[in-house]
Amino acid sequence: MRLAIRRIAILGMGLIGGSLGLAFKAARGGKVEVIGIDNNELSLIKARQRGAADIVTTDARAGVANADMIFICTPVLQAAALVKEIAPYLKQGAILTDTGSTKSYLIEQISALLPCGIHYVPGHPMAGREKSGIEAADSTLFRDKWYILTPSGADNATAVEAVRQVISWTGARITEMDAERxxxxxxxxxxxxxxxxxxxxxxxxxxxxxxxxxxxxxxxxxxxxxxxxxxxxxxxxxxxxxxxxxxxxxxxxxxxxxxxxxxxxxxxxxxxxxxxxxxxxxxxxxxxxxxxxxxxxxxxxx
Structure with missing residues (x-):
């Protein structure tokens, strides 16, 4: 069974988050709504201007409400605190994923914070560039690059497939690995x-x-x-x-x-x-x- 992902929230509208938003909109247009969330209002303005998000907000709690899938695109040490803040506001069945470069740490931190009915599929795009910020975002950043998912055997298979489906919109090459490896x-x-x-x-x-x-x-x-x-x-x-x-x-x-x-x-x-x-x-x-x-x-x- 494939889930219909129509509303995606992206927390952190920098290089990675902005590029995801641009790629999703380029691939799906009006079929998917992207909510851009960041504490930097200027970044949000630029994200909206560039078409990386349909809606922008500094309110993470409101931004994730009713989202089918949520991408955490912040520096690794900020992710757990952010998940703790938004966890009570996630709808049942929502899928959380992240783009952090280290997986074992994030899996341990985030998994302990999520209520029942919220699915977590860790991820890491092997793509980037030396410049940061929404100004450097590019809809083709992930094209033909590895995008690694590190789900455990206990993770919801339908949720993993949904993340694979959404990531495929970026043109990335998707694979799965054990987090420690x-x-x-x-x-x-x-x-x-x-x-x-x-x-x-x-x-x-x-x-x-x-x-x-x-x-x-x-x-x-x-x-x-x-x-x-x-x-x-x-x-x-x-x-x-x-x-x-x-x-x-x-x-x-x-x-x-x-x-x-x-x-x-x-x-x-x-x-x-x-x-x-x-x-x-x-x-x-x-x-x-x-x-x-x-x-x-x-x-x-x-």
Whole structure:
């Protein structure tokens, strides 16, 4: 049985929330009503002007009333408090989902707050850009990108199917994973790269001639550090809520950097060459695999 989703509330009209709203309206037009909720009135005005929402409000309780599906698109550490506020105002049978980058933490926090009759389907779009806010929102942001759902075996199958149906309107490629597996994978391929990009930019502060270093920074440095321009609140929350997988991956990253640093100090060209050769070979393999992987769903790993 498929649920008819006609009214969607989005809490947090920034890059992700705004892009969801734009995508839903582009795909469904007047067949779906989108309510945009945010505590920033200017963001709401822009969301309305851009067509990311039909109705906008700063009142979360009123905004979620009678919504068939509710998307929580706030930084991770804000999500639980927001769910606690709106939970009494959700109608029976409503489906709650989120877009947070760490799933185990959110599942534990949110599941404990929901009354009977409200279904929760955790989600995470593997899409974004270095700019934040409703101004950066794009209806095509999720197109051909992975959108991961992490439902447990006890979750309502009809609710999961409804979320899949709505997400399909964005053009995303939908898959399901165990929440713990998701958190370890995203720590390695998303969270640590953001930390690494930020570290490279912060490294400029140690330059004896910072002005010249900045002037000379070319495309390679800009491309490598592009994601360091991402929202600081969001990434601080990610680190706080996915600590063990991130710290473990950072430790391994530090070991690799330490090894190449030692080889450079010792003038060990063979080891340095092997470091770069291994990276090139692995990345070339990854690029070839992308064509195959994009045609297949991820296995659940359970």
């Amino acid at each position: 998701h958190d370890w994978c995203t720590a390695l391929i998303s969270h640590v790269p953001h930390i690494g990009a930020a570290a490279l930019v912060n490294l400029l502060a140690y330059s004896e001639d910072q002005d010249s270093s900045i002037k000379l920074a070319g495309g390679g440095f800009r491309d490598t550090t592009r994601i360091a321009s991402s929202n600081a609140d969001m990434w601080a929350d990610v680190c706080m809520t996915n600590a063990a997988p991130i710290a473990d991956s950072l430790d391994k990253f530090s070991q690799l950097i330490g090894q190449v640093s030692q080889a450079i100090r010792q003038g060990d060209r063979a080891s340095i060459h092997q470091f770069f050769a291994n990276a090139k070979e692995r990345r070339d393999e990854l690029l070839k695999l992308e064509e195959v992987v994009t045609e297949q769903p991820l296995s659940n790993g359970r």
